[in-house]
Amino acid sequence: MNQSVDRDLTHQLQQLMQQVGISSFNELSKQTGVSKRQLKHLRLGEVSQMRVETLVKISSLLQVSVTELLKTFSQVEIAEETDAQAAWKQEYERLQEQLRQQRESLMQEFQQTSLQVLESWLLQWPTAANAAKENPQLPAVRLLPLVRPVEQLVQQWGVEAIAFVGEEIPYNPQYHQLMEGSAQPGEQVRVRYTGYRQAEKLLFRAKVSPLTIKN
Template structure:
């Protein structure tokens, strides 16, 4: 707890998302009376393997032979349940990833089908108007919008230089001086994903 900056047992219960009673049970070595989900949450909060918790916080009193056999059986059952839940979580994670990929591919379907052909036609015919290709990019914009990703400002915009949000790629500028946007930046909610690339405007 000290290494992780957890100041009290109450703080541990909050961080792990379990009751203080469960933390007390762990301290008293009553792991056989605790649910597997609770042990997993505590192991994650303490960054200690569940097996180590089971070994460290076992019954402190020397048990009778029959009790020892029962406790060993209970611990083995807990370990098996932990492995089962861990395997289930991995399967759920893989399923969610597959569903995410499929939904993304559905949004991008028209882009995947028609963009390569349009790009090839543009290379064959340099006189082709680039504006005709813009509708093909809409699925990408739609997907970014669904993810809450927003473009910051617009290409060619002139605005006061802010080093926190802008990356100067050409020339020099002091904060507050007007610069020109070369490449868009992006944010997702309050999180800045990419700073806006800007160029200094010639003072001449």
């Protein structure tokens, strides 16, 4: 009977592994940092003997919820809460609260770091904008150094321009958006508004215009 359960649960675990391209328990152990002994508890349906952190690691890699792991690999019904399950539930709630606090802490740290980079801009830009409003003849070039902290911040985030304003480049509809007229891929266009990407992810396409408007 126990061997049958072992085989059934092992097969179900292997199915989940195959869905994410994991071919062996050794590989699963290596990628999750969970020992093969702990994985054996899972295969035997002994989830009550496993810590929540361990189940979270496994569920994250297998792309299933912790609740789904419980339903699939527990030998008892979830509704029939044993002492071990009650302890597991308490541990799970504790971990969830810990993760929430960590997310808040990381967000606060991220915001604080960003504000430090933007400090000079935050202090000087309102004054400069007000001066430009009161004196329309103020050369705009004098405001450019104040924008430098913003440029530094987006550079730290790995954001880079696709093309620069005024540049003439071959049209690529994947990265460029026509503002007027029409153009075939490879035809020269002029950049009107800069586009951006972050690593391989496209954030905003550059807005361009053809060099000659076709009727």
